[in-house]
Each structure stands twice: as structure tokens, then as C-alpha cells.
Amino acid sequence: MAIAADYQESACRAARAMVTARVLEDKLRSLYKAGKIVGGVYLGRGQEALSGVLGTQLIPGKDVFAPLIRDQAGRTGFGEDLLDVTRTYLGSVEGPMRGRDGNIHRGRPDKGMPAMISHLGAAVPVVAGILLAKRLKGELDGVVGATCIGDGGASTGAFHEALNVAAVEKLPLVVVIANNQYAYSTPNQAEFSGNLADRAAGYGMRGWEAKGNDLADCLEKVGGAVAAARRGEGPQLVVADLLRLSGHGEHDDGAYVCEDLKKGPLGRDCMDIAKEQLLSSGFIEEGTWENWEQEAREKVTEAVALTQREPTPDAHGEVWNACKAVGAETY
Amino acid sequence: MAIAADYQESACRAARAMVTARVLEDKLRSLYKAGKIVGGVYLGRGQEALSGVLGTQLIPGKDVFAPLIRDQAGRTGFGEDLLDVTRTYLGSVEGPMRGRDGNIHRGRPDKGMPAMISHLGAAVPVVAGILLAKRLKGELDGVVGATCIGDGGASTGAFHEALNVAAVEKLPLVVVIANNQYAYSTPNQAEFSGNLADRAAGYGMRGWEAKGNDLADCLEKVGGAVAAARRGEGPQLVVADLLRLSGHGEHDDGAYVCEDLKKGPLGRDCMDIAKEQLLSSGFIEEGTWENWEQEAREKVTEAVALTQREPTPDAHGEVWNACKAVGAETY
Amino acid sequence: MSEVAYIDAIREAQRELLADDPRVFIYGQDVGDFGGAFKATQGLKAAFPGRVIDSPIAEDAMAGVAIGAALEGMHPIVEMQFADFSSIAFNQMVNHAATYYWRTGTPIPMTLRLPSGGTPGSGPFHSQMMESLYAHYPGLVVVAPATVGDAYHMLKESVALEDPVIYCEHKLLYRWLKADNFENDSLPLTKARITRPGKHATVVTYSAMVHEAVKAAERLSEEGWEIEVVDLRCIKPMDTDTIMASIARTGRLLALGESFPWGGVTAEVVSRVASDGFHLLDAPPMRLNAKDTPIPYHPDLWRAHRPTPESIGEALRKLLNF
Amino acid sequence: MSEVAYIDAIREAQRELLADDPRVFIYGQDVGDFGGAFKATQGLKAAFPGRVIDSPIAEDAMAGVAIGAALEGMHPIVEMQFADFSSIAFNQMVNHAATYYWRTGTPIPMTLRLPSGGTPGSGPFHSQMMESLYAHYPGLVVVAPATVGDAYHMLKESVALEDPVIYCEHKLLYRWLKADNFENDSLPLTKARITRPGKHATVVTYSAMVHEAVKAAERLSEEGWEIEVVDLRCIKPMDTDTIMASIARTGRLLALGESFPWGGVTAEVVSRVASDGFHLLDAPPMRLNAKDTPIPYHPDLWRAHRPTPESIGEALRKLLNF
């Protein structure tokens, strides 16, 4: 499927974020397997098109993006520095989390990217709150706040309460559900009944359904949702079907994923689809994609190398005070 | 509007529950005003048709009914003893709560009526759990579990999580939302966006919309939902529009309720509508309704009188142990 | 100024915060035109339209929204209708608000107002004291004003603070506790106060129990005992210095609280004194809390469930006669 | 039987519970075919189809469902994927499950399994110890087995009990802690154990910290000190008698825990000993907990955040030299 010409720039931006994310995550995977990363590694493999489009449809410095565990492409597309990633995974004190928190929990709240907690759904009201604050400050015009969640996370009360609040306040919130058919090992049919996209109407929100591994479709649907929110049409819910092309985390082989799904349309790698679409739309030439990959590899290698030379936290020098304004108690 | 003849028996049962509830709650109101009841008094005035139909569509001893704060009619219809009500409100030790808990928090779990906690939405998963347990025990056939919630309570995460779980497990759960247009003082437009009835589809549940102050319509819709659940068609969501004809509690004059609503169709008292419908359907004769009221008054007077002669808790004799199997600690 | 009550202090502090600081807004159920279940925000929406916002019944989202707003530099005040319902906001507060600054360096200057404590007939779900739960988690400041002046000043300080604050206000004091004005002695937010000086024993307590302790102390003074009453004011961080100085004077400690007996403020107080002030103690430190059951509905049970001047007096006599 | 690990004890106990008691079923995320995030239910769904049920990601509903099932006479086991996520189930547990029996006379025999405690790299939201929060509320039994045999027997007892039980299992022990079999010394569920007898000082602790305390005690034994280690096993109710008897022997107390320092188990222990065993103490009682920040991700920070044999030994030396 060819993509309309006026999408060229946004398609390419999304694709570059996708490529960088895939290359970066391949590297994270091998660092994990080599024992260089402690704790969990959760990859966005197979979800780069959806996430990358979302991240690149947003405007850094203006919009808000609260990514979840499989949003490396969106993070990169929204301008996250590669070093933020490597430093957080490798526990460098130079990173935004300084070794205090790890992996996907990183964020740059001052750059519009809140740092997630693990509890699924908890970020949704936070983005709503940021948008509400911007309205109170008179700075909401043309701003969009976006966040992602999984098919599993949509079962949480936090998700529900936040969507409802966003709808009541008519906030420009875009919530993207990446339905990768599983929550950890649990398949859709044990997570919810019916169709997640039907949830939108229940909140009085506009709903969108996207093919999550299809760049062109994501551009249309996710792009459409972001644009609608930006135009002041209130909160938007996007549900995208796709498949996770890795385990839940790198400790998991995902053996429970149904073979038929893997072989079916959802099992197609979004990278292949995107490359094909860019080529057939004439947006890139033969070799461009590979150049992007090569460039990404170089940058990733550089970031990892730099990070590995950086100090990890020094427990003795650590400031054990969780408060800012109030002194630590001595225990 | 006349009611079809085959509804005669169920219409009359519901109506009698309505009448008893109204008479009882009028008495509770005056006891409260007289300072005889300490703590909150929350009435179901205006919601008796909806609640009474639900309670009488359920089968005592077989079904489960988890009422909320405005369900006196449903409780009575499901077989709650008047003495349970008066004893709980007046703090008699003979009541099911023995003065330990009060007012609408009473229940008879052994009779299929769980005792609510105040946290809205918390009862919904409990009813789902009861039904799941009945399935595990092989006793679910033909059983229905029902619970009620308000338009406000539908915003809670607990409500969402529970509906989703019930849908996944295909439990015969009937959730009735009494949309009385307000959550305490907060009108619908500050509680949710769109139409609550559209929530059903989002959970993959069947949805029903009822005129909450219209006995005939409630019989059809609530009755329909209960019957569908009983036939094994999975969870059902009923949304009924109506108006609370009292304050939020008896401490509140409800001055914030919009005059137009009061004067409009929702403002009509369900008791008047029900009486008219029973008469015009030929289900009762002139005077029957008044006889019911008279009978109810006598029973209520008797229950209150008996309760007032009963002891209230003796703090010295109280057993201060919240556990059953494990001894109390001494502090 | 004519006589003012504890609830007036809370309302007035919020009014002034809204007037003086554009970063402040109020979010909660029925806080708008209705003025809140306890009228703590009455008139504020009319005076500050758009900045006093009714929320849906969604405590998790309410806290989450405030966290987000705080990330944007706002200083939101969230009113829970009753402290007990903050169990639904618990995750957002202890895991999100509380951890944010240490993890990211970005502070969350929000205030969660908890109408706390028992009143007759309120029962198990409209009477709880939740300060100990929040205090257990790193990253939260927990305060519990006992006087009209503190209610006013501590709320203003709480909202100004760059850390998330759990502000526990006691429902029993709302209308009963009165003062001539909102003045206090300008103690900083985290300092305890010697409410009543004494020399024979110290009661360390907070919130409404301060007044019950003073009543007990007054009765004991008729028996010749001079009881010192320390009002913690701030539960976390806890002003151990003031406690220790008092124990140094009296040699005897009764830690008094209205919450459940396992753990909590009284355990923390006794524990600190026993560890750091062991040599100061002339008698074993004592604790008095509510009973270990849900808070009863019936007023007679309720009165027996929580400490009273009588039971406090009894405990003190035991302590003094050791 | 070949060597068995702590996690095997949990799995085997559940297998036998399912086999022996038709009232038992298991509900949790990924507990079915997948066998749970930590494989605590591996093979159980195949052996007991229909009685090991995958839940959606809905901790509030999971707890609520279990309460309902318990009302029907079932004895459900709910697995939280990590203890930390039980903050979402908190309201159902402390307000619904915990209050039911006292309010209505109907018990709620459910067990909530909490995979607790830190492991390197797990960070602030996959490492928490939540026993103190649950213990604060009346109506819950809270246990924290430290040995393979206890993990097995205490789980069986917990599930059989007519009260709601919070069963805190420590993730660090899952695979590391091994034994020859599942036997223990048949101590009742609510009794503490003298894990290691001694006479110079007592460490009162629980869960994984029992092993750290024993390591510290072993090192100190080389210096001639005999340290007694008391494993609480049951956090609430707490076996004060066993603690007091130990303090009577040693005269010195270190209360040791892995959770945050404000309040909690160690405060409760010190507080009880200071109040009831003051005369037994030859030195001020001490506490050692984790630090008052979120649990750090980086293993070096994590190791400094929680007590270690080194820091325990240091505390003990201070205590012994008082």
C-alpha cells in the first residue's frame, strides 16, 4: 500500500524513529543476555510503527508524551536522547534516573515526558493533570498529551478513572492502546470481552482503530487522533492491533503466543511493512533504510561505549532523602 | 400506559415492595429529624420502582442481591426483614450489625445479601466472586447476582475492573445504574461524558436503558436483564434515568437540583406512576394501594416500637476482636 | 474578627492561597458550588471560578491529576470527601507522588486533604485516621493540625511546600474547636509544640487527641500531677528533639493516638524514645490507641473504641504510679 | 525427596490444598498455563483445570472477587504478581475483607499472596514489603515465612484459616533458599520461633532478614557474642511472649526489618518490648530498617538501602557495647 505524498515527511520521521528503536533495543537485548543489564528489559519489538508514529506526531517542547514499556520508538521520535536510555539501563549516574530507577521507568518531566511507575494505568491521569494545569495556566492551546497502554492495562481501574476524567474535562488527551493480544502470557479472551475499541463510546470519546504494524494505517489513525485532539475535539482513544515480537521481557521466550497469530497478518514485522511502504511510495530509495540502520548502529554503539565509561552510583555518597524541601530524618 | 397481563403478579410484588419502602423511609426520615437516628440517613425516594423491580425479579434463597444506598425497595422486595432495617438504624444489638455498623451498611450474607462498605463500586467484584464461587461449586445454574450503583459510582475504578472481570468470566451479573442525575451535588455533566448506556458495549455486555421512575418500563428492562442473565446470556448492564426525590442524605436539602429536572418527566414520583399503571392495567382496585400503605404503616410502626425496646450495645461486654480464628492481641 | 472555627481556618487558608498564588487550585468531589461535604470550600468557586473544580468519584484519578498538575508547576489541593476514601488514591500517593522527587529530581508540590477521625455514628468507613499509612512511605510529608491556628498556617505551609503533603484534618474539630483568630505561634511546619507544660509525665499526641489529653491533664492536675502535652503537629518528619526534651523533663511517656493500635504513630514515638531516650525514662513508656477493630457505628461503642479523657487519665495514673 | 526450594514449598502447598480441599482455588495474573510470574503455580492448572484462573490486570477486582468467593464458603488464594501491586487491592483488603467478620459475623477465609522484598535491579515498584500496612488494620492476619518448611506449612494454615491472611513471601528466597524437605517444627501459625539461641542480645526479625541476621550472628560468634535470633513468622498477631522470653534471657533487643523505617514491624516490636519488658532491658532497644527512600534500582544502591550482615553486625556491636 502506497502512502499519500503529503505524508512523506511524517512517514520518514516515524520510520527513522522505528529504525533507531529497533537497533537500540537489539543492543539492549544483547547487553542483557551478556549480563550487563540488571533487572528487566522490556522491548517494543513489533510495536515500533504504532509507537514511532505517535511519538513523531507529537511536538517536542510543546506536547506531552507519557510512554509505557514498549515505546522506545515513540520516545526516540519524541526526542529522547539515546544516552538517557543507555544510562538508565546501565545505571549510570549521568542518566536522568541516576541509578535510582531503571530501564523504562525513566523520563524527563521537564521535557514533557513523565517518568512512569510500574503500576499500569497510573500515568493516564497524570497526563490528564498536566493538560488540566496547562489549561489553568492558559497554555493549552494546540497542545496534545498522549500516553500508551496495553490491552492488559486497559483492565485497570486507573485507566477507567482517568479516561472518564479526561472526557469530563474535554482534555486533548490521546490514549493509544497497543493491543498486542497478550498481557504477559494472558490472551485477550481472558482479559476482556468484546472489542476494546467500543470502549471509546462509553466515555463519550472518539475512537479509532488502527492496524498497529502498518505504518500507513498508523499515520492515518494515530495522526488523525493527534490532530483531532490538537484541534480541540477532546480526548481520543486509539486501539491498534499488533503482535509483540519478543517475550514479555527478555527473560521470557513468549512460548505461549499462538502460532496462528504469529503466522497471520498481525505477525508481520512492522519494520518490513514500513520499509516496503516507504519504498513503494517513493519516499525513500533502495539503501536509504539500510543507511538509517547503519547510522543508528553507530550512534547506539557510541552511546553504549560512552555510558560504559561513566560511573555507577556510589552508595556512600548517596543522598537518602526522598523529600525536597523537608530534611531527612535520622533513623 | 397499561402493563401486559402476564406482568400482573410481578408488578404487584414490586409495587408492594415500593410502598413498604416508601412508608418505611418516611418513618426513618422522621426518626432522623427527631434525633433518634445518629449518623447518615440515605433514602431511595424516587428510586423505588427501579429498585423494587430488581429486588422482586430476584429469587430469595437462590439469587444474590448487593444493594447500595438507595435500595430499600429492592431489599424489601428481596425479603429483607423490616426489623433488620430498624435495628440497624437504631443500633439495636438484635440487628444483623449489632450496632457495630449502621444504616445502609447492613446485610445478610448468608441470605444472599452482602453487607456493603461505603466505598462505591466495591460491591461489584464481590458479587462477581460469589457467582464465580457458585460456578466452581456447580451451583450457578439459573442463578443471578445483581447489584446497584449510581451515576457517580460508575466513575470508580472498582466498577470498571469488576464489570470487565464479570464479562471475561461470563457471569450472570446484572448491574443496575440508577442515574439520578447527580452524585451528591455533582451533576451528570461533571461526572461523565456521553451516555452511560454506551458503556455496556465496551465491556462486551448487553445494555438496557430504562425509565427509572416507570414501573412498567422497569419491569420490561430490568426484568429482561435479569431473565437474560438467568438464561446464561452473561452479564447485563441496565442504565435507568430518574431523579432522587430527597437530599443526598437527610442532612441535605438537595437545593442544587435543577428545577427543570424536577418539573420534567424524571421529576414525576414513581409511586404515582406505578399506582396509575396498576389501576389502569386492572391489576389493583381503587383502595388497594391505600390498603398496602396502611398495612405497611402498621408493620413499620410495630418494627420501630419493638426495636426501641431492645438494648443498644454495651461497650463493656463488647468483643474487641476483628478476627474469627485468631485471638485478639492485648494492647 | 469574631470567633472562628477549625473548618473556617481551612476554608480561609484556601481562599488566601487561591488569592495569592496562581499555582493553587482545588480539585475534589462536590467542592465547587456545593462547597464540599463539610463546607471547607464554600464560596471559593464563586470567588475563583475555574480554579475550584468538581471531580468525578475517582480518587485514583484525582490524585493522579494532581500529580500531573504538580509536574506542571501547579500546587494543587485535593480534597478527599472522607480520609477513608483515600485508600483508592493510595497507590498514586505512595508510589507515584511520593517517589517522584527521589527518582527524577522533579518535585510534586501537591496537598491531599484528608477529613479524618471519628464522629459519633460515622462508622467504619467515615472515621479513619490514615496518617500512619502514608508516613510509612518515603517521600511524603504528613501533618495533622490540632488547633485553629495550626489548621490555617499548616495548610498554607503545606500547599507552599515543594513536597507532597498529606494534610489530616479532624472532623470532630471542624465546628467544635473555636478560636478568636487564625494566629498561631509561628512554629515551622515540622516542629512539635508543647501545648501544656508539665513535669511529671509527657503525653505525646496529635490532632483531636491533643484536646482529650489536655482534658485528662486538667483532671490530673487536681490530683497534683503536672502533665506535659506535646502536640506533634507533623507526623512525618517527626520532631524527635522536642519529644526528647520533654521526656528529659518528665521521665515518663504516654504516646496517645486515635488510630488502630498495631504500628502507627504511637509505636514510632515509643520506639524513638526507647531507643534514643532510654536513659531519660523513669518508667516504661506507654501507648494508648483506639481498639483493634473497625471503628464502630454506635456512639456508645465508638466512645469506648477511642481513647477518652477517662482512659487517658487511667493510663497516666498507671504511668505515674510506676 | 531431593532438595526443595522456598518457591517449591509454595507451589507444593498449593497443589495439596487444591487436592485436599474443594473450597480452594487460585486466582491471579498469569497463574494458569503460564504458572505465574515466579512459577509458583506451575503445573497446577493442568492438574486442577478450572480451579486455577487467570485474572485480568485488576487487583481491586481480584481481591473483591476473592471476598465474594469467600462469602460463598470458598477459600481462595489470590496471587499478586508483585506485592507492590497490591496497593491497588488495598481498599478491598483493609476495608472490605478485614471488616467483614466484625461487622457481620461472616468470615472471609481468603489468602492474598504477596511476592515481597527486594532483589537486585528490581527497583522501587517490584521490591516492597507491605506487611506493616496490612497489619495496621484490624481484621487481617499477616504472615511472613522465612524458611522452606514455614513457606509450606504456613501457607497451608493460612488458606485453612477462617480469617483473611496476607501471606508475604520473599522473592529473594524463592530459589536461593533450599531444604531437604518441607518439614518444620509444627509451630502454630501465630507463634514466633527462636531460630538461633543466644544469650547476649536478641534480634527480632522476619522473612529474608532472618537469614541476614543469622549471618551477622555467626560472624559475631567469632567475637564471642552469642546472638539469639527470633523469627516472628507471624506479623499480626505478633507473638509478644516469645519476644519477651528472649529479651528476658538476653537483655538486649535489635528489631530488624527490610521495610521503610517510619513505623512498621520494628517500631511495633521495640514499642512492645519497651512497654512490657522495660525492666528486662540492659540497653536501649535498637532498630534497623531499610532507608527512607524508594528502593533503588541499581544493585549497589539497593545493597546499601537494606540491612546487610555488615550493618546488622555493626548495630549489634553498638548494642552489645552499650
Ligand SMILES: Cc1ncc(C[n+]2csc(CCOP(=O)(O)OP(=O)(O)O)c2C)c(N)n1
Ligand atoms: C497494576 C499492575 N498490575 C500488574 C503489573 C505487572 N505487569 C507488568 S506488565 C504486565 C502485562 C501488561 O500487559 P499489557 O498491558 O497488555 O502490555 P504489554 O506487556 O502486552 O505491552 C503485567 C501484568 C503491573 N505492572 N501493574
Ligand SMILES: Cc1ncc(C[n+]2csc(CCOP(=O)(O)OP(=O)(O)O)c2C)c(N)n1
Ligand atoms: C469511593 C468513594 N468515594 C466517595 C464516596 C462518598 N460518597 C458517598 S455517596 C456519593 C455520591 C454518590 O453518587 P451516585 O453514585 O450517583 O449515587 P447517588 O447518591 O446519586 O444515589 C459520594 C461521593 C464514596 N462513598 N466512595
Ligand SMILES: [Mg+2]
Ligand atoms: Mg499486551
Ligand SMILES: [Mg+2]
Ligand atoms: Mg447519582
